[in-house]
Amino acid sequence: MTDTTRGGPSRRYGSRPTMKDVAARAGVGLKTVSRVVNGESGVTPDTERRVQEAITALGFRRNDSARVLRKGRTSTVGLVLEDLADPFYGPLSRAVEEVARAHGALLINGSSAEDPAREQELALALCARRVDGLVVIPAGDDHRYLVPEIAAGVATVFVDRPAGRIDVDTVLSDNHGGARDAVAHLIAHGHRRIAFVGDQPRIHTATERLRGYRTAMAEAGLAVHPSWVSLGPTEPERVRSAILEVLDGPEPVTAVFCGNNRVTVTTVRVLAERRGSAALVGFDDFELADLVSPAVTVVAQDPASLGRTAAGLLFRRLEGVAEPPQRVEVPTRLITRGSGELPPGG
Amino acid sequence: MTDTTRGGPSRRYGSRPTMKDVAARAGVGLKTVSRVVNGESGVTPDTERRVQEAITALGFRRNDSARVLRKGRTSTVGLVLEDLADPFYGPLSRAVEEVARAHGALLINGSSAEDPAREQELALALCARRVDGLVVIPAGDDHRYLVPEIAAGVATVFVDRPAGRIDVDTVLSDNHGGARDAVAHLIAHGHRRIAFVGDQPRIHTATERLRGYRTAMAEAGLAVHPSWVSLGPTEPERVRSAILEVLDGPEPVTAVFCGNNRVTVTTVRVLAERRGSAALVGFDDFELADLVSPAVTVVAQDPASLGRTAAGLLFRRLEGVAEPPQRVEVPTRLITRGSGELPPGG
DNA sequence: CTGAAAGCGCTTACAG
DNA sequence: CTGAAAGCGCTTACAG
Numbered sequence: 001m002t003d004t005t006r007g008g009p010s011r012r013y014g015s016r017p018t019m020k021d022v023a024a025r026a027g028v029g030l031k032t033v034s035r036v037v038n039g040e041s042g043v044t045p046d047t048e049r050r051v052q053e054a055i056t057a058l059g060f061r062r063n064d065s066a067r068v069l070r071k072g073r074t075s076t077v078g079l080v081l082e083d084l085a086d087p088f089y090g091p092l093s094r095a096v097e098e099v100a101r102a103h104g105a106l107l108i109n110g111s112s113a114e115d116p117a118r119e120q121e122l123a124l125a126l127c128a129r130r131v132d133g134l135v136v137i138p139a140g141d142d143h144r145y146l147v148p149e150i151a152a153g154v155a156t157v158f159v160d161r162p163a164g165r166i167d168v169d170t171v172l173s174d175n176h177g178g179a180r181d182a183v184a185h186l187i188a189h190g191h192r193r194i195a196f197v198g199d200q201p202r203i204h205t206a207t208e209r210l211r212g213y214r215t216a217m218a219e220a221g222l223a224v225h226p227s228w229v230s231l232g233p234t235e236p237e238r239v240r241s242a243i244l245e246v247l248d249g250p251e252p253v254t255a256v257f258c259g260n261n262r263v264t265v266t267t268v269r270v271l272a273e274r275r276g277s278a279a280l281v282g283f284d285d286f287e288l289a290d291l292v293s294p295a296v297t298v299v300a301q302d303p304a305s306l307g308r309t310a311a312g313l314l315f316r317r318l319e320g321v322a323e324p325p326q327r328v329e330v331p332t333r334l335i336t337r338g339s340g341e342l343p344p345g346g
Numbered sequence: 347m348t349d350t351t352r353g354g355p356s357r358r359y360g361s362r363p364t365m366k367d368v369a370a371r372a373g374v375g376l377k378t379v380s381r382v383v384n385g386e387s388g389v390t391p392d393t394e395r396r397v398q399e400a401i402t403a404l405g406f407r408r409n410d411s412a413r414v415l416r417k418g419r420t421s422t423v424g425l426v427l428e429d430l431a432d433p434f435y436g437p438l439s440r441a442v443e444e445v446a447r448a449h450g451a452l453l454i455n456g457s458s459a460e461d462p463a464r465e466q467e468l469a470l471a472l473c474a475r476r477v478d479g480l481v482v483i484p485a486g487d488d489h490r491y492l493v494p495e496i497a498a499g500v501a502t503v504f505v506d507r508p509a510g511r512i513d514v515d516t517v518l519s520d521n522h523g524g525a526r527d528a529v530a531h532l533i534a535h536g537h538r539r540i541a542f543v544g545d546q547p548r549i550h551t552a553t554e555r556l557r558g559y560r561t562a563m564a565e566a567g568l569a570v571h572p573s574w575v576s577l578g579p580t581e582p583e584r585v586r587s588a589i590l591e592v593l594d595g596p597e598p599v600t601a602v603f604c605g606n607n608r609v610t611v612t613t614v615r616v617l618a619e620r621r622g623s624a625a626l627v628g629f630d631d632f633e634l635a636d637l638v639s640p641a642v643t644v645v646a647q648d649p650a651s652l653g654r655t656a657a658g659l660l661f662r663r664l665e666g667v668a669e670p671p672q673r674v675e676v677p678t679r680l681i682t683r684g685s686g687e688l689p690p691g692g
Numbered sequence: 693c694t695g696a697a698a699g700c701g702c703t704t705a706c707a708g
Numbered sequence: 709c710t711g712a713a714a715g716c717g718c719t720t721a722c723a724g
Contacts, residue, residue, distance in 0.1 A: 016498045018717055029695035034719065042693055059494025064474045065414040066717035069700045074411070076475075085440040085650075087433055087633070094431040097457060106471060108454045111443060125452060128410045129422075148405025152362045265633065272637055287433070287611065288634045291618055304431075364701055375711035380703065388709055412701035415716045 017058040026054035037062050068130065077314060078126030079109035080119055081137045088261055088284060088303050089137070092159070095307030096135055103315050105132065114203075116140025127154055133314045135159055135307075141202065143168075155317035159310035161204040169317070171310040171328045175205050175283075178299040178332030179212025180219075182257050182281040185297070185334060187220045190344050191255040191279060195228040195246035197239060197267065198259025206231055209259045209283055225251045234262035236269075243270045247278055254344035255279035261286045268292055279342040283332075290337055297340025300333045363404040372400035383408050414476065423479045423660060424472030425455035426465055434607055434630060434649050435483070438505070441653030442481055449661050451478065460549075462486025473500055479660045481505055481653075487548065489514075501663035505656035507550040515663070517656040517674045521551050521629075524645040524678030525558025526565075528603050528627040531643070531680060533566045536690050537601040537625060541574040541592035543585060543613065544605025552577055555605045555629055571597045580608035582615075589616045593624060600690035601625035607632045614638055627686040629678075636683055643686025646679045 019033045026033065028047060035043050036051040043051075054060070068074045077100050081089045097107045108126060112119035119139040123146065126134060133155035136143075141164035150156050150168065157169040186194050196213040199206035210229065217224050227249055230242040243266070246253050256278055258264040264282030271278060272292070282289075285300035309328055365379040372379070374393060381389050382397040389397075400406070414420045423446050427435045443453045454472060458465035465485040469492065472480060479501035482489075487510035496502050496514065503515040532540050542559040545552035556575065563570050573595055576588040589612070592599050602624055604610040610628030617624060618638070628635075631646035655674055 020717080023695095030717095031695050031719085032693090035694090038719090044693065047693080059497060061470065061474050061495065061498075063415075063476060063717055065411045065420070065476055066700090067719070068411040069409075069415060069702085069717080070719040072700085083440065084430070084443065085437040087436065090433065090436040091431040094429065094457060097430065106454065106456065106475070108452065110452065111440060124407065128408055129452070130409060130411055149407065151405060152407075268634070268637060286634075287632070288614070288638060291614060291638045292634060293639055366701080369711095376701095377703085377711050378709090381710090384703090390709065393709080409701055412716090413703070415701080415718085416703040418716085 017060045021058055022051065022054045022060050025058060026050045073132055074130050075105045076131050077105050077107055077133045077135065078131040079107055079135045080112055080122050081109060082114050082139065083111050084109065087286065092303040092307035095304040096311040099308055099311035099315065112139040114139045120145055133318055135310050135314060137161060138163060140164065155314050157310045157314045159306050167325050169313045169326045171306055171313065171330065173301045173306065173330050174332050175208035176212040176215065179209035179257070179283060180216045181334050182283065182299045183213050183216035185340055186255045186257065186279055186281055187216060187222070189279065189341055192222055193253040194255045194257060195253040196257050196259065197230045197242050197246070197263050199231065199234055201231045206259055213257055227251050228253055234260065236266045239263050239266040240270055243267050253278065258282040260284050264296065268296060279340055281340040285335065294339045294342065295337035297336045297338065300335050302330060305330055363406045367404055368397065368400045368406050371404060372396045419478055420476050421451045422477050423451050423453055423481065424477040425453055425481045426458055426468050427455060427483045428460050428485065429457050430455065433632065438649040438653035441650040442657040445654055445657035445661065458485040460485045466491055479664055481656050481660060483507060484509060486510065501660050503656045503660045505652050513671050515659045515672045517652055517659065517676065519647045519652065519676050520678050521554035522558040522561065524629060525555035525603070526562045527680050528629065528645045529559050529562035531686055532601045532603065532625055532627055533562065533568070535625065535687055538568055539599040540601045540603060541599040542603050542605065543576045543588050543592070543609050545577065545580055545609070547577045552605055559603055573597050574599055580606065582612045585609050585612040586616055589613050599624065604628040606630050610642065614642060625686055625688040631681065640685045640688065641683035643682045643684065646681050648676060651676055
């Protein structure tokens with residue numbers, strides 16, 4: 001029962017030919033095969049041809065696991081994000097992928113589903129696969145588990161949200177400034193009673209945007225009634241009841257500032273049912289925001305730019321740049337389309 | 347200049363401790379460390395504790411490249427898709443990821459950008475990394491390059507579009523039937539002059555949907571004027587001019603059937619500018635389709651179901667099921683919202 | 693221009 | 709319960 005077919009024309013299904021098999025078939029040494037496979041110089045055209053023929057005949061493909069074991073680098077970077085199906089993260093991921101590709105690297109990404117335990121599990125699984133670098137959109141707020149990995153040389157960049165309890169390169173949108181602009185815009189259009197409906201308070205961007213809301217209100221000398229602020233999951237049911245409460249409760253508002261695109265979309269639905277009873281500005285742009293009625297005024301982030309910037313930092317580190325951790329802020333942009341310019345009392 | 351610090355408390359930045367280092371520090375054999383790391387039985391609680399301490403002290407993390415080299419399986423699957431930033435592929439990718447996760451596997455995905463060469467490069471790079479299986483949304487139409495990989499045991503499933511010149515498991519939407527339903531719906535609402543604007547003719551889904559369009563027209567005894575059919579890139583400019591041509595050309599239509607979500611979105615924009623001068627049914631559902639005016643009637647695909655089904659087939663194969671290649675068809679669903687029920691001559 | 697030997701960091705198969 | 713040896717498939721460092 002010995003494996004006598006190894007390297008022969010009818011190898012067992014599931015086994016793969018190795019460089020050794022190719023070398024045997026081509027009648028050359030192992031190192032010569034390695035040279036051909038890696039396009040190194042110093043091989044006679046005739047030898048190269050024989051090796052290529054053996055490669056094709058056997059269906060050889062280099063095993064990168066073995067290669068990595070010797071070389072140390074995997075030419076792979078990891079991306080931990082919240083949810084690939086979210087239209088905010090798709091373009092971000094794609095941007096990271098393009099930068100990686102330009103550097104000859106592959107991207108592995110995984111979704112944390114907003115679960116800190118899953119984020120950690122994923123990030124460490126990527127480290128065990130020895131990614132050269134890691135881009136993280138964190139779900140949790142304590143990232144000390146990455147300290148040994150970073151010490152061991154895994155380049156690490158956080159994006160969209162900051163890292164907790166470790167000091168690393170970080171790329172963030174100007175959440176506070178963007179939210180402040182949004183709310184100031186509503187105030188400039190005559191609103192005094194403005195609600196903020198956002199994501200869960202343990203998410204950094206949610207609290208930063210809330211802070212921007214409070215700043216704008218305070219700068220205008222406006223009090224914030226506690227019932228106007230609602231943070232929580234972005235599930236449609238939660239958002240729907242939050243919106244109805246701020247619109248129809250004892251302290252009704254005339255305008256709503258939404259903390260992210262999931263919230264905005266549900267709010268647009270609720271307002272459409274009620275026939276536009278409030279002004280609206282959303283954080284994050286979204287497809288067709290210009291085509292609903294009224295068109296939705298937003299503070300746009302640039303997810304592709306966030307991804308590109310983060311990946312750029314990552315590869316700078318991988319190229320050996322050793323400077324203190326950077327903190328890059330990506331500006332936001334107010335896009336007025338109608339919903340944010342509605343007067344109070346509509 | 348020897349590396350005397352190896353395994354010591356101050357190893358060189360960038361180097362990583364190995365099981366050997368852990369074994370030395372804990373005063374045990376290599377195999378014992380392996381047992382602890384992999385949670386195997388047969389280790390004294392006291393020994394285990396000493397090993398765990400050494401692991402923590404050194405910041406050890408198992409190198410999966412080395413592990414893979416011995417075990418043969420990587421517990422990784424690859425997904426080649428068109429563009430992660432496309433809202434159709436995000437949910438599909440996420441669904442594959444969830445199934446992989448349920449099987450303890452990680453997902454590596456990459457975008458082909460609709461370029462056959464890049465698709466091949468990506469798929470083969472994944473094979474070189476020895477993914478256990480491959481889910482492919484192809485850009486090209488000749489996949490014989492995968493034959494050696496499949497023969498070597500890489501489980502392979504095509505989804506959304508069929509493979510070219512190889513016989514493999516395939517999961518497709520009912521493109522022909524869905525398109526036929528869409529066009530029959532427009533005909534039932536009185537339309538006789540109907541345009542089809544779709545994706546490039548080398549894309550299988552585009553031609554299948556065109557075929558469905560022709561079937562419905564033929565079944566109703568309606569002639570198709572050549573100028574009513576426009577296939578090409580889904581860039582907004584191309585779609586815009588195609589739409590204007592079928593609406594305002596010498597053979598104006600009263601209804602448009604759009605071949606995919608990118609085309610539909612642009613068409614909605616163009617029609618909004620012209621104030622709803624034609625009926626519209628789109629292939630693919632999209633966010634806020636219910637909120638634009640008129641709301642958009644679509645033939646909905648279920649990208650998550652496509653992904654789940656494909657990944658399910660993949661893991662069945664990985665579990666050893668050996669049956670002839672399957673071809674699974676996922677049904678589509680007509681969702682009427684208004685734009686497809688507009689009468690001709692609006 | 694070419695190749696034999698050693699070794700990357702694990703797991704396997706075995707022996708105690 | 710524990711560990712020494714061999715080997716997975718490559719690349720490195722070297723010698724011819």
